[in-house]
Amino acid sequence: MSVEDSQSFKNFLRVDQRQFFYLLELTKNDISKTENPMRSTISAEERLAVTLRYLATGESFRSLGYSFRIAHNTLSSIIPDVCTALFNALKHVHLKVPSSEAEWENIAREFMERWNFPNCLGALDGKHVVLQAPFKSGSFYFNYKNTHSVVLMALVNANYKFIYVDVGSNGRVSDGGIFRDCTLRSAMEDNSLNMPGPRPLPGRERDVPYVIVGDEAFPLKEYLMKPYPQRSGLDDKQRVFNYRLSRARRIVENAFGILSNRFRVLRSPILLSPQKVEILVLCCCALHNFLRPDFQVAVTECETPREIGTGMVSLSSQGYPSSQNARDIRDEFKEYFCTNGQVPWQTAT
Template sequence: MCFSRRKRSNNTEVQIIARTSVVIWKVLQPTYLPNPTKETWVQSARRYWELWNLPNCVGSIDGKHIRIKRPPKSGSEFINYKGYFSIVLMAVSDADGCFLTIDVGEYGRNSDGRALKESNFGKKLVNSTLDLPDPSPLPGQDTNFPFYFAADEAFPLMCTIMKPYPKRGLTNRKRVFNGRLSRGRKSVECSFGMMSSKFRILHTTIGLNINTVDNIVKAVCLLHNFIKKRKVYFRAREERKEMMMT
């Protein structure tokens, strides 16, 4: 009898978590993770320039593997390169570490580049339907330059995706570029780190069905933005200098 009561209790908890995750997304998504508009990208680019000295950058892209229990009859679809079962959270972050858009649920076996290609965001990026701002000159230049996303070596090089130069044969100018790009790209890594530190479920193996896991991850990303937007943002370079001098 004790085992049966515990089993019923666990089922009830799962149902509550699953339903709550759906409700959180439905209620808070329009406010704390709305679909990005051109104005959203413009504001994000302005913030990247203020904080990280990276012009025309509208966001940073990266993927995070969410550890899960092996789904029934899934074969090797969810086994990632690290050897455990996972789904991929593909996210775009702004300069302050808030998510601008997310895609959840890609097979863990896929690389970041593949996950981006299969995501809704990636498809819109390829089809030029993200409503990005028109190209504008970089500081001190006259030639227009497209707005872009910062990414690491795992992603494809595109007009709208900047990735670092290969490590071989680097010149000083290329090293400076890599350092500047890496500094801006770390905002999405900070997003993942801050979110995981608050929501410890991301450090465990989630043993629920895939749809429920997707909803939990979406709710966690949304709650991360909810918390971040009620705290102090990163300070711009000028503000940091003033604080150091006082």
């Protein structure tokens, strides 16, 4: 296929020939094995190809063994090793958390240009990665969807790229609970990531901090915006805010969809230990960013007009306490979306 049908090659491995040999060059020293005089070793090219095919399809090791003529028990050691090598080779460039004001401001600019949400540094959410229940794990990995899983917590930029990932929490824990204990929360609270300081929204006067956006599974913080709860009834401005926030927040949902459709191993239960699932998911995230095209702004996306009161239905509130300052910041975004920052499709024409 590499020689005769390049499109089929890309569909088979999810990378084209140039990308495949680039990844091979990055990982060859780590995945090659010393030649054995008693028998020939499996080449680095074969190791990389069978790993990419497994990530692309989620086939069982026995099925892959018939395709590649490699024993299934050999594949059970090859694939985790190659995933580890790929992640280690790509993470410093393609899965790097921004660490300067200029990098964060570039993300905020892209969110404003593409999704009309100012002072936004990313969209946050969690995805359950289903796995076979580990031996003697009981209900430790059992989640509310009645499956066993580990959680991928991710912060995504405006171009569907992961800028922070946390993998490995058991499926019983809520998104809010995972965020409470993850390194992103502590880094944002002590500003160790050099995020830019507060500034007014376009056309407004009050300084507001840069924020990330999430759904109602998360707590409302000065640096984390979530929708107004619907249990007490919403006025028109609050509904507009919820719609505009959901419009920016759905980017992380879309990123999970792109990730799962490209690497279909994530669409069915993974028959590996939680530790191997963790490195597999990290590898998929790094490859996803490696394969994403650079962000380009053409025309701001326009949508059909919507009626006030329609749109995404928020989740039930988790009851997290929030400070008055956090609520005031959300109100400032609400006023902006209904004045200087309104877009024609957020209400009925």
